[in-house]
């Protein structure tokens with residue numbers, strides 16, 4: 001018996017990066033995992049199955065209500081229950097407000113924030129049906145401190161934090177817990193894409209890591225372990241809050257090695 005034996009989880013944006021690390025960690029802890037992504041998620045599922053776990057991939061755009069409804073229906077239709085939702089899918093736009101169109105702004109907000117509204121509305125009846133559950137929203141260090149050149153992203157991650165608190169109040173009595181996991185600089189395709197905007201990506205990464213007390217890139221598995229805890233019954237009593245996993249980044253105003 002492991003921490004999540006018998007539980008069923010949806011992880012959005014689980015085809016790669018942090019979502020993939022979380023999907024693998026939840027599956028290793030015993031959950032059946034529905035890998036939700038607009039990109040192909042078969043590699044994530046293959047690894048889950050290779051480890052003896054259960055899961056399948058659903059193609060879904062988390063910003064689209066009909067696709068989110070179909071995703072939740074597929075999870076419950078296959079496994080008969082839903083216990084955990086990890087809202088991880090996210091996008092970053094490296095654009096100042098003057099460089100952004102209204103459509104650019106709206107897309108970041110739709111994928112990063114509206115998606116949580118949509119998945120939560122669809123999942124709630126099923127979480128209530130099993131007597132409670134856990135919703136884990138992947139926010140960011142950008143929920144607390146801003147990054148240059150990413151105003152829509154920073155605004156969206158601030159919104160994720162407050163939406164999580166508001167939901168925790170509304171559903172606490174129903175034993176449905178809402179928390180945020182806030183990653184620091186994590187080695188994923190999103191980070192590598194972001195760095196490509198710099199003249200010298202390697203130098204830019206080294207500069208960013210100079211401000212991290214732990215001095216290293218985080219890995220998706222680091223977030224996976226934290227996600228297992230927050231989604232498990234070990235975290236009963238923890239709701240409406242955030243766990244920052246950032247190697248000390250947000251503790252730091254200045255840091256000289």
Ligand SMILES: NC(=O)c1ccc[n+]([C@@H]2O[C@H](COP(=O)([O-])OP(=O)(O)OC[C@H]3O[C@@H](n4cnc5c(N)ncnc54)[C@H](O)[C@@H]3O)[C@@H](O)[C@H]2O)c1
Nearest residue numbers: 013015017018038039061062089090140185186188189190
């Ligand atoms: N990498 C970091 O340093 C970092 C730091 C802080 C927070 N985060 C957050 O962690 C989460 C995951 O980031 P990552 O670095 O793994 O990103 P990533 O770009 O490497 O992976 C994101 C995944 O989400 C999927 N996705 C994007 N839009 C989607 C949509 N509309 N519907 C369904 N799936 C969609 C992508 O296809 C991809 O598989 C994001 O919410 C991100 O903001 C990342």
